[in-house]
Amino acid sequence: MRALKSICALAGIGLLAFAPVAVYAHTMDEILSAKTLVVGINPNLPPLGQFDDKNEIAGFDVDVANKLGEMLGVKVSLVQVSSADRVPFLVTGKADLVLGALTRTPDRAQVIDFSLPIQTEALSALVLKDKPYQSMDDLNSADVHLVEVRGTTPLDYVKQHLPKAQVTLLDNYPDAVRALEQGRGDAIVDVVDYLGTYTKTYNAPTRVIADKSASIDYDCIGIAQGNAALKSWVNTALFQLESNGFMRDTYKKWFGIDMVYPIPFSPYF
């Protein structure tokens, strides 16, 4: 009889797991009383997030997330996200905050809220050393093969400024850089800060083509839309971390360099 009861109980729990649950992001009160902040991190995006020797996710984003959790006095629970599902994770309430180089765009702002910027990104190109290309304009040619990552903003730049180039889309950055190294493409148009990390990791000789006229993207922490209390707390905390040097030191620790385009302190932000 007891066995039967526990089987019924198990079945009940099983059913609950499949029951449709209304999805809402956690409010500030819920986060504080549960003592858990759920943060989405991309583990395929070094140095923001990557698996370390202990098979735990580590990186710039993880340090920032843990610092925020420490300041709020709650435990940080990391969930893995990929470039393409960062926004859906917030929209469906699967994460309270999402990092992973989330560029602030009006399209995304229709469905989620953004914190103050924590990082800047400007585009450049990683090319194989023996290729003849010297400037971004040289890459706008039908015999140039670009390797890019699905669902990322450099694709818009490529569509606008390099429309003649042929593009192969891969799933993540390691695959894209590997494909470039193996000769599946001539260049990757992406952000110079990350390219520095990859040239160290892979053997093929590469160089960087910088584009001084490139527009700068501002990457923020994504927050579920309408979560005003959480957003205002995150912004206040970020201001403090920016002022006391935590952000600068953490960036340098993971990227090896200072941010190429520092975030300007201006009332506009």
Place this chain on the structure above:
Amino acid sequence: MHYVLHYGQITSYLPYFIEGALLSLELSVLAFSAGLILAFALAILRNDGGPIASRLVRGYVAFFTNTPQLVQIYVIFFGLPDLGILFSPFAAVLIGMTLNAAAYLTEIVRAGLASVHQQELDAAETLGMGRLQTLRYVILPHVFQVSMPPLSNQYILMTLGTSMAAVFGVEELTGRAMNVNSTTFRSIEVFTTIAGLYVIITFIATILLAVFGRYAFRARVRVL
């Protein structure tokens, strides 16, 4: 839940999706056809190729049916270039799918061959049929009729399996859906739309397969 469906936002992508569906269909039809031809050769080797060839085929089938297709294509796409063999994304996926399909289809074809009775072969010989005539008018119709349901199943699985080509830079239906999803964030609308398109392309191909069987081998088979 305050989600309002907006299929209107993705209707402009429909031609883009249909192009991707055709690419998926192309991939599955090519891999299935090439896999089926390879499977016939392998099944015959397995049955009548002597002990060594037979063992090799068994090893091949065991290896390819017991490893994930994704892993197999990764080896071809990212592994072989290190040995100096570089296939285009489409070719790499097509080769991977063909090798994988051939393994499953070998067993299906072998079951079909086993269903041909010795008396039928004897009768064909008595009627003065040559080897090719026997194959064309006795063996193949039999194999096709018996194997149609598992062949259709395998074909449908393969068509759905083409979705993994997106990982390797082939812009088929799922890859395109991911592209549109990452700019519109209309996940429900995008993925239900392509789900519908997958049903349509698998259905079209199953009917084509049945029609081919009907006219080539007079094999009466039900599609639904």
